[in-house]
Amino acid sequence: xxxxxxxxxxxxxxxxxxxxxxxxxxxxxxxxxxxxxxxxxxxxxxxxxxxxxxxxxxxxxxxxxxxxxxxxxxxxxxxxxxxxxxxxxxxxxxxxxxxxxxxxxxxxxxxxxxxxxxxxxxxxxxxxxxxxxxxxxxxxxxxxxxxxxxxxxxxxxxxxxxxxxxxxxxxxxxxxxxxxxxxxxxxxxxxxxxxxxxxxxxxxxxxxxxxxxxxxxxxxxxxxxxxxxxxxxxxxxxxxxxxxxxxxxxxxxxxxxxxxxxxxxxxxx
Amino acid sequence: xxxxxxxxxxxxxxxxxxxxxxxxxxxxxxxxxxxxxxxxxxxxxxxxxxxxxxxxxxxxxxxxxxxxxxxxxxxxxxxxxxxxxxxxxxxxxxxxxxxxxxxxxxxxxxxxxxxxxxxxxxxxxxxxxxxxxxxxxxxxxxxxxxxxxxxxxxxxxxxxxxxxxxxxxxxxxxxxxxxxxxxxxxxxxxxxxxxxxxxxxxxxxxxxxxxxxxxxxxxxxxxxxxxxxxxxx
Ligand SMILES: Nc1ncnc2c1ncn2[C@@H]1O[C@H](COP(=O)(O)OP(=O)(O)O)[C@@H](O)[C@H]1O
Ligand SMILES: [Mg+2]
Numbered sequence: 001x002x003x004x005x006x007x008x009x010x011x012x013x014x015x016x017x018x019x020x021x022x023x024x025x026x027x028x029x030x031x032x033x034x035x036x037x038x039x040x041x042x043x044x045x046x047x048x049x050x051x052x053x054x055x056x057x058x059x060x061x062x063x064x065x066x067x068x069x070x071x072x073x074x075x076x077x078x079x080x081x082x083x084x085x086x087x088x089x090x091x092x093x094x095x096x097x098x099x100x101x102x103x104x105x106x107x108x109x110x111x112x113x114x115x116x117x118x119x120x121x122x123x124x125x126x127x128x129x130x131x132x133x134x135x136x137x138x139x140x141x142x143x144x145x146x147x148x149x150x151x152x153x154x155x156x157x158x159x160x161x162x163x164x165x166x167x168x169x170x171x172x173x174x175x176x177x178x179x180x181x182x183x184x185x186x187x188x189x190x191x192x193x194x195x196x197x198x199x200x201x202x203x204x205x206x207x208x209x210x211x212x213x214x215x216x217x218x219x220x221x222x223x224x225x226x227x228x229x230x231x232x233x234x235x236x237x238x239x240x241x242x243x244x245x246x247x248x249x250x251x252x253x254x255x256x257x258x259x260x261x262x263x264x265x266x267x268x269x
Numbered sequence: 270x271x272x273x274x275x276x277x278x279x280x281x282x283x284x285x286x287x288x289x290x291x292x293x294x295x296x297x298x299x300x301x302x303x304x305x306x307x308x309x310x311x312x313x314x315x316x317x318x319x320x321x322x323x324x325x326x327x328x329x330x331x332x333x334x335x336x337x338x339x340x341x342x343x344x345x346x347x348x349x350x351x352x353x354x355x356x357x358x359x360x361x362x363x364x365x366x367x368x369x370x371x372x373x374x375x376x377x378x379x380x381x382x383x384x385x386x387x388x389x390x391x392x393x394x395x396x397x398x399x400x401x402x403x404x405x406x407x408x409x410x411x412x413x414x415x416x417x418x419x420x421x422x423x424x425x426x427x428x429x430x431x432x433x434x435x436x437x438x439x440x441x442x443x444x445x446x447x448x449x450x451x452x453x454x455x456x457x458x459x460x461x462x463x464x465x466x467x468x469x470x471x472x473x474x475x476x477x478x479x480x481x482x483x484x485x486x487x488x489x490x491x492x493x494x495x496x497x498x499x500x501x502x
């Protein structure tokens with residue numbers, strides 16, 4: 001049985017697409033057959049982050065409308081054997097998705113894949129609802145600031161009331177907190193909420209903490225999911241995150257201000 | 270052989286009863302509109318029974334039913350009706366409910382009433398228990414009941430009860446107790462960080478709550494129209 005994981009947040013620009021790409025890639029690296037679906041109809045940037053934008057011929061909406069089949073629309077990753085991307089359409093409007101259509105595609109994908117990662121658009125409108133409706137698990141991406149936390153709380157409310165699992169009285173969606181763009185220095189200065197603050201407010205299990213990192217920007221500019229940059233802090237933090245998602249017990253890193261080494265202190269860091 | 274797919278059973282439900290001397294459609298409308306303005310969410314599609322015991326003129330039930338419809342209320346029937354009024358109510362498609370004798374010292378009606386077990390408009394104070402966190406944007410309303418939240422009420426969330434409210438987690442959102450007007454109701458919470466607390470229509474914003482009890486457990490009630498915070502224990 002395929003596991004459907006939605007990467008969601010309410011707020012835009014917090015790192016959903018970055019995280020979808022990293023987590024999907026990380027799971028596929030472990031040998032699971034994985035597909036990442038871009039639900040952000042009209043914006044389309046998962047394919048950019050995955051570096052496959054030039055290979056998009058058909059998209060999610062084409063498949064729903066029966067204009068193409070899944071085989072034609074799925075893009076096979078060139079780096080990882082078991083990884084596929086189902087891109088969003090850039091030209092359609094965001095109401096092009098229907099619940100029945102999405103369900104049909106997910107069912108079809110579930111026959112072949114182990115993991116289906118749904119990259120949600122921002123907001124709490126139909127597109128975001130569609131992305132979370134069929135989920136078994138949710139990665140709630142949150143930045144350590146008040147408005148992002150508030151929006152995540154809102155999405156958690158939706159997960160527990162507006163999802164298929166909620167409507168059918170099934171066991172609830174498993175919720176994970178992924179704190180991204182974490183900057184320990186700013187936390188110490190009181191400019192950002194701490195891991196503890198956010199954890200206490202949202203009261204769900206912490207899946208990972210991704211530091212604010214130049215590596216993320218470099219990665220997205222070069223069309224490489226950052227998890228492939230395994231020397232970087234963000235890459236390692238995503239590797240830890242994937243391990244926890246697969247049930248492993250991994251200690252948290254990058255939570256505290258790094259003590260600058262002697263050389264760095266002399267030459268500036 | 271019994272057929273469980275079709276059963277008719279007696280049950281008790283809390284219903285709002287409207288007492289209004291002047292039952293002209295216009296008067297009913299103004300009165301209802303005023304009530305609704307105070308708390309639109311509470312009365313939205315609420316079932317209502319009209320007490321017609323003390324009406325002086327013969328009401329036009331059809332017109333009244335129309336007013337209820339316009340205001341998105343559900344007129345269920347009448348109570349305390351004379352035999353004549355009962356017939357008229359019936360003609361307008363309304364039920365005739367029997368007043369529970371203990372609650373209302375109504376004058377004995379002359380005709381013999383048939384005793385039924387069914388639907389008596391009795392106010393039952395119950396407790397609604399919610400076993401989860403209430404998230405931003407969510408609203409919980411315990412109508413005619415106390416409300417217990419075994420979780421946290423997030424900022425931007427709202428919990429409302431006609432009775433008392435007990436929150437075992439942190440109260441960061443809004444809590445509205447005694448929503449039907451009872452000023453004896455209170456809010457109890459494990460950790461007070463509320464945006465707003467209201468009791469029987471009086472309310473306080475977070476600014477006026479940020480004293481000794483902020484971030485601690487507390488019990489909040491009204492005394493002579495003044496907000497009183499006290500230790501939970
Ligand atoms: N850990 C991080 N460190 C630095 N920049 C980040 C990090 N995560 C995301 N970003 C940047 O934030 C912006 C929004 O990220 P994106 O994943 O597109 O968010 P969303 O999909 O939630 O809108 C992008 O420019 C991305 O490069
Ligand atoms: Mg995105």
